[in-house]
Structures are given as structure tokens and as C-alpha cells.
Amino acid sequence: MENNHYFYVLHCQDNTFYGGYTTNLARRLQEHNKGIGAKYTRLKKRRPVKMIHAEAYTTRSEATKAEAAFKKQTRRQKESYLKTHPSLPLPDQTS
Numbered sequence: 001m002e003n004n005h006y007f008y009v010l011h012c013q014d015n016t017f018y019g020g021y022t023t024n025l026a027r028r029l030q031e032h033n034k035g036i037g038a039k040y041t042r043l044k045k046r047r048p049v050k051m052i053h054a055e056a057y058t059t060r061s062e063a064t065k066a067e068a069a070f071k072k073q074t075r076r077q078k079e080s081y082l083k084t085h086p087s088l089p090l091p092d093q094t095s
Contacts, residue, residue, distance in 0.1 A: 005063035009053035009070065009082065012046040017078050019070040021063050025054055026091035054088040 006025055010018040010032060018040050022028035031037040032049050041049055057063040073081060 005057045005060045006088075007055050007057065007063045007066040007070070008051055009078075010041065010049040011052045012041065012049050014045050016046065017075075018046075018049065019067045021060070021067050025051065025088075029091055029093065050093055051090050052087075053082050053085070054090055055085065056088055 004023065006022050008020055008022060008025060008028070010020070010029075012018055018032075018038065020028065020038060028037065029049070029051050032041040033047055035042050035044075035047065041047060055063075055066060057066065070078065070081065
């Protein structure tokens with residue numbers, strides 16, 4: 001599992017989506033919620049964030065390409081993508 005590369009989507013407090021790349025979903029989610037993740041999620045109005053989607057890839061390149069493609073979509077296209085693409089089990093988000 002250590003070789004897995006992930007594309008993930010967060011649902012932010014301000015009702016926006018954030019797409020990202022990581023090799024560790026649980027750690028990355030914690031970083032975003034602590035305000036040490038991406039610039040986008042550092043803003044207080046965007047936190048807390050909830051991970052709503054994740055996909056595994058064998059290479060970093062594949063995962064970052066999926067992230068880039070997601071970010072180029074409109075809100076409606078992103079919502080459709082999330083409905084039609086299966087997600088991995090997500091990390092515990094109760095804390």
C-alpha cells in the first residue's frame with residue numbers, strides 16, 4: 001500500500017470542492033484541517049473539510065493527472081464526476 005498514490009476530493013465548509021494528491025489520505029486530511037495543508041484550505045472559512053472521494057493510482061503521474069483534470073471541470077461536472085466514479089473507503093473523520 002505504500003506505493004499507492006491518491007487523488008482525493010475534499011468538501012469544504014464554504015461548500016466548495018478541493019482536489020489534491022497524496023500518498024497518505026488520513027495524514028493529508030489532518031493537515032488540511034489543522035490549516036497546514038494547501039493554501040486553499042488554510043482559510044478559516046473553508047475548514048473543517050471533509051474527505052468525500054478518493055481514488056488510488058499506481059504512479060504519482062496518473063494521480064496528479066486525475067487531480068488536474070478534476071480541477072478544470074465546472075462545479076456541475078465535478079458533482080457528476082463524484083456521482084459516477086467509485087471512491088475508496090475514506091479515513092475516519094469523526095475527530
